[in-house]
Structure formats: structure tokens, C-alpha cells
Amino acid sequence: ESLTHQLCEWAEHQFKLNQPDESGTTEREHLEQVERQIGRRPEALEPPTHFPSLMSNVWSAFIALSNSRTAGFSGPNPITYNEIKAWKELTDTPISSREVVAIKSVDVVYMGITNG
Numbered sequence: 001e002s003l004t005h006q007l008c009e010w011a012e013h014q015f016k017l018n019q020p021d022e023s024g025t026t027e028r029e030h031l032e033q034v035e036r037q038i039g040r041r042p043e044a045l046e047p048p049t050h051f052p053s054l055m056s057n058v059w060s061a062f063i064a065l066s067n068s069r070t071a072g073f074s075g076p077n078p079i080t081y082n083e084i085k086a087w088k089e090l091t092d093t094p095i096s097s098r099e100v101v102a103i104k105s106v107d108v109v110y111m112g113i114t115n116g
Contacts, residue, residue, distance in 0.1 A: 004102040007055040013047040015113040058102045079107045
């Protein structure tokens with residue numbers, strides 16, 4: 001299993017937990033309330049895989065880029081290669097082509113969950 005695949009699996013779980021329902025409450029908030037009530041952590045809060053620490057720079061880059069993404073009428077737009085390039089240059093962050101592919105892979109997962 002590649003580190004990118006592991007990161008995407010972990011991220012997908014996080015994105016699903018952070019999706020709000022009709023009332024604006026996230027699945028994570030619901031499950032944390034259950035945890036407080038029953039005194040143990042619900043299994044649904046546990047990610048399917050551990051966060052791949054060797055990919056923390058990719059996750060940090062994704063978060064920075066995601067926080068500044070544009071949005072259209074149907075919701076958030078995908079992170080573009082031009083946005084990655086601009087972020088890399090503006091922040092003077094070294095990033096490899098493999099890391100760019102990993103960022104884009106995580107973004108595909110994000111877009112799939114967010115735009116459902």
C-alpha cells in the first residue's frame with residue numbers, strides 16, 4: 001500500500017466526519033457527543049488507517065491550498081496546478097512532482113466527499 005493511498009484513505013475518513021448534516025452538525029460532533037455520553041470512543045471515529053507521518057508535508061500543503069481554494073455555484077473548486085505552483089513560489093516551499101500528485105489525489109477525495 002503506497003503512502004499516498006494510505007493518506008487518501010485517512011483523509012477520506014476525516015472529510016466524511018467533517019461533513020455537516022442538514023442541521024449543520026458534523027458526523028464528528030455527533031460521535032463525540034456519543035463518546036461523552038457512553039464514556040468510550042465509538043469505532044466510527046477511528047480512521048481505517050494510521051496517518052502516514054512521512055506524508056505530513058503533503059497534508060500540510062493540501063490544508064494550506066484547500067483553505068484558499070475558490071468556490072463556484074456548486075461548491076468548492078478543485079485545487080489547480082497553477083494554484084499549487086503559485087503557493088510553492090509564494091511560500092518558497094520545496095515540493096516534488098510526486099508530492100504534487102499526492103496533493104491532487106487527496107483533493108480528488110475531498111472533492112468527491114464535498115460535492116458528493
